[in-house]
Amino acid sequence: MQLGLVGLGKMGFNMRERLRRAGHDVVGYDRAAEVRDVASLEELVDQLEAPRLVWVMVPAGDPTRETVERLGELLDEGDLVIEGGNSRFSDDQRNAEILAERGVRYVDCGVSGGVWGLEEGYGLMAGGAAEDVERAMPVFDALRPEGPREEGFAHAGGVGAGHYAKMVHNGIEYGLMQAYAEGFELLAAAPQVENVPEVLRAWTRGTVVRSWLLDLMVQALERDPQLENLRGYVEDSGEGRWTIEEAINNSVPAPVMSAALFARFASRQDDSPAMRAVAALRQQFGGHAVHHAGPTSGAGDVHGH
Known part of the structure; x- marks a missing residue:
């Protein structure tokens, strides 16, 4: 043809x-x-x-x-x-x-x-x-x-139905990717787990969470076990946003896909204004310690009042 x-x-x-x-x-x-x-x-x-x-x-x-x-x-x-x-x-x-x-x-x-x-x-x-x-x-x-x-x-x-179906497909993809990413971070943070790539590789056969996305995650970890060569900055294609808009328009609850989209927004903030506001409120009402910005900011720059 x-x-x-x-x-x-x-x-x-x-x-x-x-x-x-x-x-x-x-x-x-x-x-x-x-x-x-x-x-x-x-x-x-x-x-x-x-x-x-x-x-x-x-x-x-x-x-x-x-x-x-x-x-x-x-x-x-x-x-x-x-x-x-x-x-x-x-x-x-x-x-x-x-x-x-x-x-x-x-x-x-x-x-x-x-x-x-x-x-x-x-x-x-x-x-x-x-x-x-x-x-x-x-x-x-x-x-x-x-x-x-x-x-x-x-x-x-x-x-229009083809692109609508693809839009929802990508919204689901956002949620799946975020779940794998959070699982990876939790495994990496746990002192009990010594070989995160091997755990994820084991999941690719015989488990209920196996998928092509998981296979690709394993491939990425084979090249860079700690993902140290990447920044945690993630764009969105637009289809994730459209999916959430359609969920609102059709009164369909979509908390997983919504959270995954917002997580991508958060990835682009080196220092979240919203979380600075949360820190300020915690300090005001509870006297909780805060980390101050500046050349010496960090773990040692914590003050309580």
């Missing part, structure tokens, strides 16, 4: 390779000249035979909207666009409407797998009309993991 792929970053580049290994004819475009097959979107569209299929893998927000709008100007009736980036689900209806003005079809697809997707395959969650999803199934089958289709692919519903 022939398709165009717009965006050859960390995931798009590997997706192109996996599709080619499966025998598909992929024409790739990216702003980076060293990885692209064609120099422009116009050239990409010209090289595809109608009815065309174009998969978009560019950053969410303005880059995706601008790409979709430009494709809407270049493509013809009967062509199909698949938007596979980490876009907010609420953007999908607008994208679909822009393309529909030219008779171009639209499918949104949440993609999970990261840099491991080339060899392991990608988890795919599609949203759109059944006939559009079916048309793209050869591409989905090439990208998903080997095995039964339902274990690596889902037609989640209409336009």
Whole structure:
């Protein structure tokens, strides 16, 4: 099958390779000249035979909207666009409407797998009309993991459902990662445990907490047993925030995912203003000792009143 792929970053580049290994004819475009097959979107569209299929893998927000709008100007009736980036689900209806003005079809697809997707395959969650999803199934089958289709692919519903499913997937991921991280810290702090990496490695087989994320944690510890080469600073992709917003909108309690998101916010604060306020209040009402900021601040700079 022939398709165009717009965006050859960390995931798009590997997706192109996996599709080619499966025998598909992929024409790739990216702003980076060293990885692209064609120099422009116009050239990409010209090289595809109608009815065309174009998969978009560019950053969410303005880059995706601008790409979709430009494709809407270049493509013809009967062509199909698949938007596979980490876009907010609420953007999908607008994208679909822009393309529909030219008779171009639209499918949104949440993609999970990261840099491991080339060899392991990608988890795919599609949203759109059944006939559009079916048309793209050869591409989905090439990208998903080997095995039964339902274990690596889902037609989640209409336009927007794919990105909604991926949003919730990432919210769950936040919670799982935070639980493993807190478990690691507790093990490392306990004087009774002398080999934290070995404990975590043992959990990867036969236990109820085994998972691919745990496997990746073990791999990280094999390279850096104390994780001393990393800062405890963690960004969020946006999908974790959107998940919590949707939990609020739908009155769904989500304390684990919420706490995991807020923990990421806390990771970016070298000296939390909120915790300074807590320290000040404890000192005021209870006379508790505090640590004063400054060149000599530290364990020895503790005062009580």
